[in-house]
Amino acid sequence: MSLEGKKLGFIGTGKMGSALIKGICNAGLFSPSGVYASDLYEPSLDELKQSAGVNVSTDNAATVINSDIIVLAVKPQILKKVIAGIKEDIGSDKLVISIAAGVKLADIEREFNEGTRVIRVMPNIAATVAEAASAITQGSNASKEDAEDALAIFGSVGSAIQVPENLMDAVTGLSGSGPAYIFPVIEAMADGAVYEGLDRKSALVLAAQTVLGAAKMALETETHPGELKDMVTSPAGTTIRGIKVLEEYGIRSAFMQAVIESSNRSKELGK
Numbered sequence: 001m002s003l004e005g006k007k008l009g010f011i012g013t014g015k016m017g018s019a020l021i022k023g024i025c026n027a028g029l030f031s032p033s034g035v036y037a038s039d040l041y042e043p044s045l046d047e048l049k050q051s052a053g054v055n056v057s058t059d060n061a062a063t064v065i066n067s068d069i070i071v072l073a074v075k076p077q078i079l080k081k082v083i084a085g086i087k088e089d090i091g092s093d094k095l096v097i098s099i100a101a102g103v104k105l106a107d108i109e110r111e112f113n114e115g116t117r118v119i120r121v122m123p124n125i126a127a128t129v130a131e132a133a134s135a136i137t138q139g140s141n142a143s144k145e146d147a148e149d150a151l152a153i154f155g156s157v158g159s160a161i162q163v164p165e166n167l168m169d170a171v172t173g174l175s176g177s178g179p180a181y182i183f184p185v186i187e188a189m190a191d192g193a194v195y196e197g198l199d200r201k202s203a204l205v206l207a208a209q210t211v212l213g214a215a216k217m218a219l220e221t222e223t224h225p226g227e228l229k230d231m232v233t234s235p236a237g238t239t240i241r242g243i244k245v246l247e248e249y250g251i252r253s254a255f256m257q258a259v260i261e262s263s264n265r266s267k268e269l270g271k
């Protein structure tokens with residue numbers, strides 16, 4: 001396997017960096033001793049060292065020097081500055097992976113020395129529980145093997161597909177941001193049951209399991225979601241009453257528009 005013997009580095013150990021590091025180590029793809037992480041925020045490094053046993057440092061150059069594959073997990077707004085601090089330590093023997101929303105491959109490549117191998121990935125926070133949905137796209141100097149490595153790394157914490165770069169904003173609006181659309185749905189569905197008298201803990205378990213079960217059915221039966229909905233909706237039954245309310249509140253339009261607006265923001269971040 002092409003990842004064998006390679007060391008993995010993370011610059012930025014905030015919400016997404018930490019989720020990926022823990023998920024990837026849990027999956028056993030890299031041993032913690034082969035993972036290097038740096039950040040300016042020492043408490044997050046301490047926490048990572050404690051929980052995942054990876055090597056940590058406040059020096060990004062140390063991460064780069066020790067690693068074959070370096071994941072840039074800092075905010076899009078500071079990506080350029082971070083690259084400026086590491087570019088001289090990145091030769092053609094290293095692969096750079098950016099998970100920054102919106103920032104285009106050409107703009108990332110321009111900040112590095114010529115020939116730098118770059119891959120762009122949009123993961124999501126469900127890497128925490130090995131259920132991320134990620135898409136990768138290949139830079140102009142990255143090889144097929146680099147893409148395979150990225151698919152293996154992100155595939156170890158969920159599912160990962162390859163898309164053309166012009167679809168990365170759509171992916172960001174859908175699966176990158178998507179968990180944040182579903183958490184309020186779970187909370188609100190539980191609220192409805194609490195209103196009807198169910199205790200909060202049971203309501204949250206049932207709401208979350210309902211979302212998980214529906215998602216699993218959509219993935220595993222490969223049946224159109226409309227048809228799956230019809231399987232639940234008895235004539236003159238309970239479900240159709242609920243569906244009518246959701247339609248009255250414009251649920252489909254709201255979710256569509258959320259994905260479109262988030263994609264638009266990703267496009268803005270890339271300008």
Ligand SMILES: NC(=O)C1=CN([C@@H]2O[C@H](COP(=O)(O)OP(=O)(O)OC[C@H]3O[C@@H](n4cnc5c(N)ncnc54)[C@H](OP(=O)(O)O)[C@@H]3O)[C@@H](O)[C@H]2O)C=CC1
Nearest residue numbers: 012014015016017039040041073074075076099100101125
């Ligand atoms: N959160 C998510 O669900 C997803 C995020 N992403 C992308 O992942 C990236 C990180 O997002 P997220 O984890 O949410 O953000 P966070 O702010 O949680 O994490 C970024 C981390 O980078 C640190 N940092 C800042 N400057 C430097 C530096 N010079 N060198 C090293 N580390 C530095 C920050 O420290 P400090 O706080 O001290 O500034 C922080 O700990 C973004 O580009 C985002 O677009 C992609 C998909 C999903």
Ligand SMILES: O=C(O)[C@@H]1CCC=N1
Nearest residue numbers: 100101172176177178
């Ligand atoms: O909100 C954001 O900008 C990041 C990118 C995708 C998910 N979170």
